[in-house]
Amino acid sequence: MPPPQVMTGLTAATMVDDASSYGLVNNAAIVVADGMITWVGHQTDLPSDYAGLEHQTFDGRLVTPALIDCHTHIVHGGNRAREFEMRLNGASYEEVARAGGGIVSTVAATRDATEAELLQTALPRVDALISQGVGVVEVKSGYGLDRDTELKMLRVARALGQERPIRVVTSFLGAHAVPSGLDADTYIDTICLPTLEAAHAEGLVDAVDGFCEGIAFDTHQIARVFDAARTLGLPVKLHAEQLSHIGGTALAAEYGALSADHVEYATAADAEAMAAAGTVAVLLPGAFYTIHETQAPPVQAFRDHGVSMAVGTDWNPGSSPLGSILLAMNMTCTLFRMTPAEALAGTTRNAARALGLTDCGVIAPGMRADLAVWTVSDPAELSYGIGINPLHTRIFGGVI
Ligand code: DI6
Ligand code: FE
Secondary structure, three states: OOOOEEEEEEEEEOOOOOOOOOOEEEEEEEEEEOOEEEEEEEHHHOOHHHHOOOEEEEEEEEEEEOEEEOOEOOOOOOOOHHHHHHHHOOOOHHHHHHOOOOHHHHHHHHHHOOHHHHHHHHHHHHHHHHOOOEEEEEEEOOOOOOHHHHHHHHHHHHHHHHHOOOEEEEEEEEEOOOOOOOOHHHHHHHHHHHHHHHHHHOOOOOEEEEEEOOOOEOHHHHHHHHHHHHHHOOOEEEEEOOOOOOOHHHHHHHOOOOEEEEOOOOOHHHHHHHHHHOOEEEEOHHHHHHOOOOOOOOHHHHHHHOOOEEEOOOEOOOOOOOOOHHHHHHHHHHHHOOOHHHHHHHOOHHHHHHOOOOOOOOOOOOOEOOEEEEOOOOOOHHHHOOOOOOEEEEEEOOEO
16 A cells, blocks of 8 residues: 655645534644545644655645535536526526426437437536536436436436546436426326336436426425335435425425425525434525525524535526536625635535535545645635635545
């Protein structure tokens, strides 16, 4: 085995749970062996067996856990620039959806694309995230709405993790929209649930997601999808309370969901239920911004009840064509009044939690050596800058 790597000259934002904000360690050193963090602390406390090894110094730069984008739809065909133009001519997101646009138009483009084409268009998206220090990306299906295309999307998602040094976590989002020509219940019974079983049998599903909304599926329909997930032993998460309050968050909490996402219309009672269930609130300011939403998620209620908050890009061709996790952090501060420390926790520790991952998201012994080194002196700079990328080095599994 190669000798441990010793990194010095760092300011470490460890993001460890018991820290009040960044868990900062000044003049820090980190030791990595076999892809894992084995030691972190003040450089002066470095154990003697490490102190004698060659050091790689970072000149006082900030190191954070590698960022985690815990909510994306980066595998999809086509784009919806035309719809963007329609909305700017006055149509609402719901009107666009009801007029046959929206998700279903991306479904047509995704069905038409080959697996190779989908991979080629998704890779630059992954590269953009990697260039911003991302080490884990969640990728959803949901633009197939038929068996073959849902499986194709999930295979492409898995392939992204083979083609690039990044960890991919998949979510089966068969219950994303009702395909034209079917009613929602028939779709769930005859297509969505059998496809979930097939995808799980191929090892393509890490979690099961749904879109609980007036324009998609109601709580009873989502509950059937969640029951199927439970039978298969898969964790669940949910797009809930994005455009209206119809009970998705409470349902998610009832099923012990990893996360409830968007949650603009969630209430204090929902926050209480989420806290009791350990369900993470995933905030997605890119969608809020794009669709001109005015109802901000109840951030203060989440704080008051101790709900963990994560932040994602929701990168998708319709409601959030946002390819920057750093910009998502900035937006969650400016639009939702989260603090920069909460935003960074939202793309590290709490994003890991939203994906059910326990080996990343903080800098601590025993964690994977997924790190991001930034040319900034204050961690608040990561959320403060708009369209600025101060990444110096990303380290993935101990490899630069
Ligand atoms: N909520 C969203 O914001 C996206 N999906 C969802 O369930 C929208 C996806 C799209 O418009 O293509
Ligand atoms: Fe989404």
